[in-house]
Each structure stands twice: as C-alpha cells, then as structure tokens.
Amino acid sequence: MSFDDENYVKEAGEYTPGGFLASAFTDRSFGPTNEDLLWKLQYRIIRELAEKEPCVIVGRCADFILQDRTDCLKVFVHAHMKFRADRIVRVYGEREKSPEARLKEKDKRRAAYYRFYTDMKWGDAANYHVALDSGVIGIEKCAKVIESLA
Known part of the structure; x- marks a missing residue:
C-alpha cells in the first residue's frame, strides 16, 4: 500500500480504517497504522500550504x-439528501447502489474519521465561520459567497 496511490489517499484520507468500531479497537501498540501515517502527512502538508500561500x-x-x-x-457546505443524491447521479454517474444509502455511509465514515482525529463533531456549525446550504443557495452562489468572504 502506497501513499502515491491516489485512490488510497482519497479513501483513507477521510475515513477511519474499517469504520468507527474497527478504529476504536485497533491496537496501536505495534506502532502507527497506515491511516495514522497518512493523517500525519496530510497534517504537515496542510500546515505547510497554509504557511506558504493562500489556498x-x-x-x-x-x-x-x-x-x-x-x-x-x-466553511461547511451542506445540502439536503435529495439534492446530494441527484447530484452524484448526474455528475458522477453514481449507480452502484442507492445514492442515498451511499451518501449516508460516506457521511457516517466521514463523521467517524473527523471525531477520531479531532474529538469534535463533523458538521457542527460551531467549528466553522460559515455554513452554506448548496441545495438552497446553489453551488455557484456558494462559491461566490465564499470568494467574497475570503
């Protein structure tokens, strides 16, 4: 397994290994997991990028x-389930299974990852300066709002 593998970084970079329960009971006494190493690498890269230039x-x-x-x-950009499901079908051709079920699964894994590494709740407005509903406002307008605030 290599961090050069773009798919691995995409998947492992936002999800706890094997889901929340697996990560809660992972024995780290043998050293850090690949996911922990990836977290440290992402942490360092994000800090370096923010120091170097606007991003x-x-x-x-x-x-x-x-x-x-x-x-x-x-900024936290969110939308109601129907909007999100329709969009992943339209934009990404999602057909593997129910788009709603896939989104719920991904959200659950993202929330577990976020909680695991930050000890905070994913999507909690208190963690952000701005929360935008792209299902109501629209994706392009969300981008314009963010640009005007940045």
Whole structure:
C-alpha cells in the first residue's frame, strides 16, 4: 500500500480504517497504522500550504488542523439528501447502489474519521465561520459567497 496511490489517499484520507468500531479497537501498540501515517502527512502538508500561500483545502479536517490560524475562513457546505443524491447521479454517474444509502455511509465514515482525529463533531456549525446550504443557495452562489468572504 502506497501513499502515491491516489485512490488510497482519497479513501483513507477521510475515513477511519474499517469504520468507527474497527478504529476504536485497533491496537496501536505495534506502532502507527497506515491511516495514522497518512493523517500525519496530510497534517504537515496542510500546515505547510497554509504557511506558504493562500489556498483552498476541502475536507481533511483542515478546520481543526488550522484552528490556531486567524487568517483562515472555515466553511461547511451542506445540502439536503435529495439534492446530494441527484447530484452524484448526474455528475458522477453514481449507480452502484442507492445514492442515498451511499451518501449516508460516506457521511457516517466521514463523521467517524473527523471525531477520531479531532474529538469534535463533523458538521457542527460551531467549528466553522460559515455554513452554506448548496441545495438552497446553489453551488455557484456558494462559491461566490465564499470568494467574497475570503
């Protein structure tokens, strides 16, 4: 398993290994897991990018990693389930199974990952400066709002 594998980084970079229960009972006495090593690498890269130049970081617990910085705008973009399900079918051709079930599964894994590495609740408005509903406002308008605030 290599961190050079883009698919591995995409999947492991936002989800706890094997789900929340597996991660809760993982024996780390034998050393850090690949997921822990990936977390440390992402942490370092996010910090370095933020130090070097203006950037946009989506996910990866960046709000937590950069919580001590005053020059960051922390945004949570969300939408209701039907909007999200329709979008992944339209944009990504999602057909593997029920788009709603797939989204719920991904959200559950993201929330577990976020809780595991930050000890905070994923999607909690208190962790962000702004929360935008892209299902109501629209994706393009959300982007314009974010750009105007940045």
